[in-house]
Amino acid sequence: MKKIHIVTLVLIAAAIAYMLVTMSKDLTTYDTIASAKQKQGKFIHLIAKLDRSKNVEYDPVTDPNFLAFYAVDSLGGQTKVIYHSTKPPELEMSERIVLKGKMNGDVFECKEILLKCPSKYKDDPEHQKRDFENKMQN
Amino acid sequence: MEYQGEHLLIGQLGHFAAVLSFVASIIATFAYFKATQKAAIAEEHIAWKKLARTAFIIETIAVVSILVTLYIIIYNHYFEYKYAYQHSKRSLPVKYLISCFWEGQEGSFMLWNFWHCIMGLVVIRTAKTWEAPVMTVLSLAQVFMSTFLLGIYFFNVKVGSTPFMLMRNEHAEWPIFSNPNYLQTRAFADGNGLNILLQNYWMVLHPPIVFIGFASSTLPLAFAIAGLWTKRYQEWIKPALPWALFNAAFLGIGIMMGAAWAYESLTFGGYWAWDPVENASLVPWLIIVAAVHIMLLNKSTGHSSKSVYWFIFLSFLSLIYSTFLTRTGVLGDTSVHSFTGEGNSLFWHFIVLMSVFSLLFFVLYFKNSKHIPVLKKEEEISSREFWMFVGALVFVISSVYITFYTSLPLINKIFGTQKAIGEDPEYVYNRVMILIAVVLGLLTAVIQFLRYKNTPRSFWVKKIITPTIIALIISLLISIFGGINYKNYGLGYLGAIHLAIFASVYTIVANTAYIWIGLKGKFRSAGGSIAHVGFGLVLLGILISSSKREVISINRTGIVIPGLTDPKGRADSGLENITLIQGVPTPMGKYLVTYQADSTHPEDEKLYFRVNYLHKDSATGKVLEEFNLYPDAFLVKGEGGRTQLSANPDSRHYWHKDIFTFVTSMPDPESSKDTARFKNKPVSAGDTIFYSSGYIVVDQIIEANKNTNKDLPLVDSAWLADVTIYANDGMSYKAQPALFAKDNMGIPKRDTIIAESIVLQVDKTEKGVELGVKESKGVMKYITLKAFQFPFINILWIGVLVTTFGFLLSMWHRFTKN
Numbered sequence: 001m002k003k004i005h006i007v008t009l010v011l012i013a014a015a016i017a018y019m020l021v022t023m024s025k026d027l028t029t030y031d032t033i034a035s036a037k038q039k040q041g042k043f044i045h046l047i048a049k050l051d052r053s054k055n056v057e058y059d060p061v062t063d064p065n066f067l068a069f070y071a072v073d074s075l076g077g078q079t080k081v082i083y084h085s086t087k088p089p090e091l092e093m094s095e096r097i098v099l100k101g102k103m104n105g106d107v108f109e110c111k112e113i114l115l116k117c118p119s120k121y122k123d124d125p126e127h128q129k130r131d132f133e134n135k136m137q138n
Numbered sequence: 139m140e141y142q143g144e145h146l147l148i149g150q151l152g153h154f155a156a157v158l159s160f161v162a163s164i165i166a167t168f169a170y171f172k173a174t175q176k177a178a179i180a181e182e183h184i185a186w187k188k189l190a191r192t193a194f195i196i197e198t199i200a201v202v203s204i205l206v207t208l209y210i211i212i213y214n215h216y217f218e219y220k221y222a223y224q225h226s227k228r229s230l231p232v233k234y235l236i237s238c239f240w241e242g243q244e245g246s247f248m249l250w251n252f253w254h255c256i257m258g259l260v261v262i263r264t265a266k267t268w269e270a271p272v273m274t275v276l277s278l279a280q281v282f283m284s285t286f287l288l289g290i291y292f293f294n295v296k297v298g299s300t301p302f303m304l305m306r307n308e309h310a311e312w313p314i315f316s317n318p319n320y321l322q323t324r325a326f327a328d329g330n331g332l333n334i335l336l337q338n339y340w341m342v343l344h345p346p347i348v349f350i351g352f353a354s355s356t357l358p359l360a361f362a363i364a365g366l367w368t369k370r371y372q373e374w375i376k377p378a379l380p381w382a383l384f385n386a387a388f389l390g391i392g393i394m395m396g397a398a399w400a401y402e403s404l405t406f407g408g409y410w411a412w413d414p415v416e417n418a419s420l421v422p423w424l425i426i427v428a429a430v431h432i433m434l435l436n437k438s439t440g441h442s443s444k445s446v447y448w449f450i451f452l453s454f455l456s457l458i459y460s461t462f463l464t465r466t467g468v469l470g471d472t473s474v475h476s477f478t479g480e481g482n483s484l485f486w487h488f489i490v491l492m493s494v495f496s497l498l499f500f501v502l503y504f505k506n507s508k509h510i511p512v513l514k515k516e517e518e519i520s521s522r523e524f525w526m527f528v529g530a531l532v533f534v535i536s537s538v539y540i541t542f543y544t545s546l547p548l549i550n551k552i553f554g555t556q557k558a559i560g561e562d563p564e565y566v567y568n569r570v571m572i573l574i575a576v577v578l579g580l581l582t583a584v585i586q587f588l589r590y591k592n593t594p595r596s597f598w599v600k601k602i603i604t605p606t607i608i609a610l611i612i613s614l615l616i617s618i619f620g621g622i623n624y625k626n627y628g629l630g631y632l633g634a635i636h637l638a639i640f641a642s643v644y645t646i647v648a649n650t651a652y653i654w655i656g657l658k659g660k661f662r663s664a665g666g667s668i669a670h671v672g673f674g675l676v677l678l679g680i681l682i683s684s685s686k687r688e689v690i691s692i693n694r695t696g697i698v699i700p701g702l703t704d705p706k707g708r709a710d711s712g713l714e715n716i717t718l719i720q721g722v723p724t725p726m727g728k729y730l731v732t733y734q735a736d737s738t739h740p741e742d743e744k745l746y747f748r749v750n751y752l753h754k755d756s757a758t759g760k761v762l763e764e765f766n767l768y769p770d771a772f773l774v775k776g777e778g779g780r781t782q783l784s785a786n787p788d789s790r791h792y793w794h795k796d797i798f799t800f801v802t803s804m805p806d807p808e809s810s811k812d813t814a815r816f817k818n819k820p821v822s823a824g825d826t827i828f829y830s831s832g833y834i835v836v837d838q839i840i841e842a843n844k845n846t847n848k849d850l851p852l853v854d855s856a857w858l859a860d861v862t863i864y865a866n867d868g869m870s871y872k873a874q875p876a877l878f879a880k881d882n883m884g885i886p887k888r889d890t891i892i893a894e895s896i897v898l899q900v901d902k903t904e905k906g907v908e909l910g911v912k913e914s915k916g917v918m919k920y921i922t923l924k925a926f927q928f929p930f931i932n933i934l935w936i937g938v939l940v941t942t943f944g945f946l947l948s949m950w951h952r953f954t955k956n
Contacts, residue, residue: 002516004527011528015535018570019542027546028560043561060803064715064922086715086802086922089785100561111561132312132325 033077036103046099046108048073050091058087071099071108079103083110090115141306143321144218145211149302152207155200156300159251160284162197166190167277173270174367187270191262194277197284198255204248204287205239208301212238217326220303221245227331237336240345243465243484244301247286249346253353254280261357268377271364272357278498279356282491286484296483338786340399344392348419351389352457355422357381358429359454359495362447366502371510372443375433380953382430382450383665387945389423394938401798401931403786408687408926409934410680412567414469417544418460424537425453428530434666435523438590440513442527447510449530451499455492456537462488469547520595522588529581536574540567565627572634575677579641582670583609583648586656605651609644616643616682624685635685642681645674665948672941679934690727690797691716691925715802718749720919729753733921734766744770744786747801747921751790765790767799769923795929803922816910818901821859829896829911832865839907853878853885857900857907865894875900875909 031044050056051070058067067083069091081099091097094115101110169190176182208221212235217223225238239245258276265272289300305326306315314320335341358378365374396419401409410416429449436446463469466485517524543566546557559566587593587602616622617636625632649670657664691714718724718733725731730752737746746768753763769788787800819827827834836859843855858876865871873889875898888899899910 003519004517004524007528008531011531011535015539019539022566026543026560026566027557030556030558045558058803060715060717060922061719061920064717064803086924089803129309129312132309132314 032075033071033073033079033108034075036108037077037079037106040103040105043100043102043111046071046073046101048077048079048097048099050094050097051078052092056087056091060086071097079108080106081108081110083113088113088115139316139318141218141321142319144304145214145216146304148207148210148216149219149304152204152211152302153300155203155207156284156287156302157290159197159200159204160281160288162193162200163277163280163284166193166197167274167281169193170270170274170277174274174364177267177270177368183270190270190273190277194255194258194262194273197277197280198259201248201251201255201284204301205252208239208245208248209235211302215329217329218304218306218321220305220308221301223305223326223329225329225332227329229328230332230337233339233342234332234337237341237345238332240341241333241336242301244287244299246345246349246465247283248301249349250353251280251283251287253350254283254356257353257357265377268361268364268374271367272360275360275363275498276356279360279495282487282494286487298483298487335403338399338403340395340402344395344399347388347395348392351385351392351419351423352461354381354385354388355426355454355457358385358426358450359499362450363499363502366447366506369506369509371506372436372440375437375446376952376956378450379430379433379437380949380956382426382433383945383949383952385453386423386426386430387942387949389419389426390945391938391942393419393423394935398935402789408684408928409931412540412564414544415464417540418464421460421537421541421544422453422457424533424540425449425456428533429453431526431530435526435590439517439521439523440511441517441523443512444507444510445527447499447503449534451496451503452534455496456541458488458492458495459541462492463544463548468551469544518592520588520593520598522585522590522593525581525585525588529578529585532574532577532581536571539570543567569627569631572631572638575638575681576634576641579638579645579674579677582673583641583644586649586652586667586670601655602648605648606644608651609640609647612647613640613643620682620686622682622685635681639678639681642674642677646671646678649674662947662951665944665946665951667944668947669941669944672937672939672944675933675937675940677937679930679932679937683928683931683934686929688927688929689714689924690729690927691799691923692726715922715924717920717922723752726925727927731925733919736919746770747804749799749921749923751797767797769799769801771801771804791932793932795927796931798926798928799923800925801921801923805920816897816899816912818908818910820903820905821907821909827909827911829894830913831867831894832863834898834909834911835862835864836860836909837862841907853880855879857902859898859900859907859909861898861909863891863894863896873898877902 028043028045031039031046033046033048036044036046048071051072054070056067056069058069064086065084067085067087069081070078071081072078083101088094091113096115098114099108099110100112100114101108103109169186173183173186173190176186211219212222212226213232215222215226215228221238221242221244225241226235230238240249254276258273258280261272261276262269286298287300288298289303290297306312306320309315314323314325317323320326358381361374361378361381365371393416396416397409400411400416429446429452432442432446432449436442462485466488468485517527543559543563546559549555550557583605584602587598589597613636616639620639622635622639623632624635649667653659653661653664653667657667716724716726716731718731720733720735723730723732732750732752734748734750736748747770749767749769751763751765751767752761754760755762767788767790769785771785785801787798789799790797821827821836821839823836823838825836827836838860840858840860841856842858844853856876856878858874861873861875863871863873871891871894873891875889876887877900878885878887879902884902886899886901888897890897895913897912899912901908901910
C-alpha cells in the first residue's frame with residue numbers, strides 16, 4: 001500500500017471516530033410537550049404552536065429581555081414558555097414554532113425560537129388564499 | 139368566458155420559449171452525442187456538429203426570451219400572472235424588480251439555465267476537439283434545467299413549473315374568477331410585493347453571481363466525462379482547469395456576497411450562522427477547491443489520475459445535492475431561510491437529475507478505469523503532491539462533516555428518527571472548523587515551498603525559515619496585544635484560536651514571500667499564491683472578528699435571570715437587548731445612546747430610526763465622538779391587519795471595526811396613535827378611582843401658594859397629588875402628578891406609569907382638585923435594539939476580494955497558456 005493511501009485511511013478513520021464520539025453529545029431530539037415534560041432539564045427541540053387563547057406577555061419598556069407565552073402542540077400538550085430575549089416580531093403570525101430549550105418544572109425555558117411564518121410560505125396555496133381574502137376585505 | 143384586460147400573448151410567447159428551449163436542448167444533446175460518436179468520420183461529424191450548434195443557439199435565444207418576457211410581465215405589473223402577483227408590486231423601485239426574479243423557484247432555475255447557455259457559447263468558441271463531448275454533457279444538464287420551467291404534465295406527473303402561470307388557472311376554484319372583470323377588482327390592483335429581506339442591493343447582485351458559480355460547476359464534470367468517453371484520460375484536465383478555477387472564484391465570491399447580505403440585512407448578528415442554506419453553498423466550494431488542487435498536481439506529476447475524477451464528480455454532486463436540500467423544503471424547520479418546496483415533483487426532479495448524472499459517471503468510469511494510466515511510483519513524503527493531496531482530503535472531510543449535520547432532517551425522514559443538532563449548533567461546526575483551519579493554514583503556508591517529485595531538505599528549510607520567523611513574530615504580536623480572550627468555550631478552544639491565528643498569518647506571509655522567492659515576482663503566474671494570501675486573510679478576518687465580537691447593548695439593569703446559563707453551563711445574564719425611550723440618553727458601552735427620532739420616506743415603506751451615539755470623555759466631559767445610525771424597520775401589514783416588524787441593521791464602519799445596530803422591537807404604530815383623552819374626577823385624600831386594569835388611591839393632596847409657602851419662588855401656586863396605583867396583576871406604583879400655576883397659566887406636571895400605560899394629571903376647577911387619568915397605549919415611543927462591535931471585519935472582506943482575484947488571475951493564466 002502506498003503511503004498516501006495509509007494517510008487517507010488514517011484521516012478518514014480519525015474523522016469517523018471523532019464523529020461517532022461527539023455525535024451523541026451534539027445531537028438532541030424533537031419532542032412533544034408531553035415527552036418534554038418527562039425529560040426535565042434536558043436540552044430538546046419542541047415543535048408547537050402559539051396558544052392564541054392566552055396572552056403574550058412582553059413589555060419592552062420594563063424588560064426587553066423577557067417574553068412569556070403559552071404553547072400548545074397537536075397532541076394537546078400545553079406549557080408556559082419563557083424566553084429571555086426580545087419577542088420575535090412575527091410570533092403572533094406564526095403557524096408553527098420550534099422552541100429550543102429545557103423543560104424546568106411546568107415552564108419551558110427557551111433559548112431559541114424558530115418561526116415558521118406564513119410570509120415564508122408565499123408558494124403555499126392555502127396561504128395565497130388567505131392573503132387574497134385579506135386583500136379583498138381591506 | 140371572455141376575461142377583460144388580460145395580456146395573454148406575452149405569457150404564451152414566454153411559455154413557447156420555455157418549451158422551445160426544452161426541445162432544442164434535447165436536439166442539441168442528441169446531435170452532440172452523434173457528433174462525438176462520429177468523430178472519426180469528418181463529414182458526418184461536421185454535419186452533426188452544425189445541427190447541434192444551431193440547436194444550442196436556438197436554445198440560448200429561447201432562454202433569453204423567457205427572461206425578457208418575464209421581465210416585461212413584472213415591469214408592466216401584469217398581475218394576471220402569478221409571478222408578478224406573488225413577487226412584485228407597483229411601489230417597488232425598478233432596481234428591485236430584478237430581485238423579483240429570484241424570489242420564486244422558477245426565476246433561480248432560469249438564471250442557472252441562462253448561465254449554462256452563455257458558458258456553452260464560450261465552450262463552442264474555445265473548446266475545439268472537446269466541444270462535442272463536453273457540450274453533450276452540458277446540453278444534457280440543460281435538458282434537466284429547462285424542464286424545471288416547463289410545468290407540463292407527462293402521464294399525470296407535473297414536471298417543473300412555469301413562471302407564466304395565470305392566477306386564474308392556478309386558483310381556478312376562487313369565486314372571483316367568475317367575474318370577467320376580475321382584473322379591475324381591488325384584489326388585483328396590486329401584487330403581494332417582494333419579501334422585504336430581498337429588498338437590498340446585495341440581493342440584486344448575489345443570486346446572479348452565485349448562479350454563475352452553480353452553472354460553471356457542470357463544466358469540470360463535463361470535461362471529465364468527455365475525457366473518459368473519448369479515452370483522453372489525462373488531456374481533459376488542461377482545458378477543464380480554467381473552468382474549475384472560474385467555478386471556485388464565482389462560487390466563492392457569490393457565497394460571500396450572500397454573507398455580506400446577511401451581515402447587512404439579517405438580524406442574526408453576523409455574516410455566517412451555519413444555516414443550512416449557507417452550508418449548502420459552502421460545501422461545493424470546498425470540494426471544487428480541493429479538486430482544483432488535485433487537477434494541478436495531476437497535471438504536473440501524473441499522480442492521483444483516478445481520484446481527480448472523483449473529486450470533480452463529488453463537487454458537481456454536492457452542488458446538486460445542496461440545491462436539492464435547500465429548494466425542495468426537506469430541511470423544513472431547521473433553516474431560517476430555506477425555500478419552500480414545489481412539493482413532490484421538484485423532489486423527484488432532483489433525485490432523477492442526481493441519479494442520471496451519477497449513473498452516467500459510474501458507467502463511464504468503471505468501464506474505463508483500468509485504462510486510466512496510473513503511476514507506479516509512490517509520492518515522496520517530501521514532495522509537493524503528497525501534501526497537496528492531504529490538504530485536498532482535509533477539505534473533503536470537512537465538507538462531509540458539514541454535509542452530515544446539514545442533512546439531519548433528511549436522515550430523520552429516511553430513518554424515521556427525531557434527531558436535531560443540540561444546544562449550540564454553531565459550536566458543533568466551529569469546534570471542528572477551527573482545527574481544519576489550523577491544518578489548512580499550515581499546509582497552505584508550506585506546500586508552495588515544496589517541489590514536485592521531491593524536495594531536498596536543506597533547500598526547503600533555507601527558503602521557509604525567514605517567512606516562518608516573520609509569521610511567528612506577527613502572530614505572537616496579535617496574540618499578545620490583540621486582546622483575543624474568547625473564553626466561552628474554555629482554554630482549549632482559546633488555544634485553538636491562537637493556533638489558527640498563527641496558521642493564517644503564516645499562510646499570508648509565506649505565500650507573499652513565495653511570490654518573490656519562488657516565482658521571482660512573476661505576477662502572471664502568481665494567481666495561486668495570491669489566492670492563498672486571500673484565503674489566509676479570510677481566515678484571519680473570521681478569527682479576529684468572531685472571537686472579539688462584542689455585544690455592547692448589554693442591559694445593565696442588574697437583573698440576573700435565574701437558571702439561564704451559557705453553553706458551558708455558567709450563569710449568563712443574557713440581557714442583550716436595550717430599550718431606548720425616545721429622547722432619553724441611555725448608556726451603552728462607552729457610548730451614550732439616544733433614540734432621537736424616526737422618519738419615513740414617501741417612496742419607501744421603511745421607518746428609519748435616528749439613533750445618536752455620543753462618546754464623551756468621562757473626566758472632562760468633552761465630546762470625543764458623535765454619530766448617528768439609521769437602523770430601519772419595515773412595517774408590514776400582515777394577516778388580520780396586524781403589523782409586523784422586519785428590521786435592517788445599520789453599521790458605523792471604521793477601518794478597524796464596525797458598530798452594528800439593529801432594532802429588535804418597537805411599539806405598533808397603529809396602537810400608539812394617541813387618541814385617548816384624560817378623564818377628570820374631583821378627588822380628595824383617601825379617594826379611590828378605578829381604571830381599566832386596577833385602581834388608584836389618593837394618599838394626599840397638597841395645595842400650596844406663594845403666600846402660604848415660601849419654598850415656591852418659581853410659581854404662584856401648586857397642587858400636588860400623592861397617589862398609589864394598584865394594578866390587577868398585584869403590582870403597585872407610586873406617582874406624583876402636579877399642577878403649577880404662574881401668571882394665571884397652568885403648567886401641568888404629568889406622571890406616567892409605563893407598565894400600566896396610564897398618564898395622570900392634576901387639574902383645578904371651581905369644584906376643587908381633580909385627578910385626570912388617561913389610558914393610552916401610546917404613552918411613549920421606544921425601540922429595543924441590539925448592538926454589536928465587529929473588530930477588523932474588513933480583513934475578511936479584503937481577503938475575499940484577494941482570493942477571487944487570485945483565482946481569476948490563475949484562470950486567465952491557464953486559459954491563455956492553453
